[in-house]
Amino acid sequence: MHDVISIMKNWVSQVIVKYNFCPFARKEVENNSIFYHVSHATKHEDAVMDMLDECTALNQHPERETTLLIFDKGFADFDSFLDLVDLANALLVAQGFEGTYQIANFHPDYAFADSDENDAANYTNRAPFPTLHLIREQSMAEVLAQYEDAEQIPENNIRLARRKGEAFWQHLLEKCHQK
Template sequence: MSDGTVVQATRKWVEDVVVGYNLCPFAKRELVRDRVRFVVSEADNEDSLLQALQTELLRLDDEPEIETTLLIHPHVLQNFADYNEFLGAADGLLTYLDMEGIYQIASFHPDYQFADTEPDAAENYTNRSPFPMLHLLREASLESAIDNHPDVNGIPPRNIELMNELGAEKMRTVLANCAKASENKGE
């Protein structure tokens, strides 16, 4: 699968799922403004993924016009338990680079599973994506968006309720359609 296909599938997921279902009420504005960087890492091991993560964090520091980055890594950490364990190393990199409080890393994975949920629970789809990825966010922007939202604490329960209403089968289909649509474009 080409990088272009991976980006197309991820962009479609952001448009159709994240923005389309309003899972993140802050995403649409940045997507419309073309301030979301979609980057595919060729990393095939955790060390090279950490290097790619460092590169993207430094890029955010150097390029303020990029609001947020989706670091998509289709060749490493396909197993969710391994991915989840890696998040500690990603946060450790933020500490090492003295970027805690400046950036935050959100996690998305095709097999994402919240603690105390069943693997096939619909609510897991709030964080399920076509490929494993790390979402790099600017803390100041996130804090500003939160401060200006009328009910930020209501977002997670609303999303869980919506996913449960739509159901796991529907969301599996929606996620699969994101990948199919990009493959059909012939990239």
């Protein structure tokens, strides 16, 4: 489990922060306020229960700004993972967490709808493991209000990803698995 967390911490620092995919991540890394939780769930029902547990844990631990819920054994199939994302979002609403938390998602085989799977832009959402990122909506609203041209973040990331190319990002993902 520790290796999974180390790999994800490498990814956050060597990809997300270093290439500024999320301009808000550096502060959370420096503040050590990202919580990493490894779930061994392989079934959708178990995975969403873990997600709900992590929402409750965020409520109980205000020092945690965000949680990366990492699936080390399940959801290697991207379509199955997308089903998980849909179920997780539905349960977020059903359990009263809508407006408090939102979910971003990452997967080793992430591909945007209607994009070619080899498009380097997909690497903006590719991670070493299938991951649900639980984000505090209030905090996100606050940082977005202070960030100039926040709506340009995804487009800037896509441009950077395509400029660097698929081989570059694939190499970075592979390096995250090394110590």
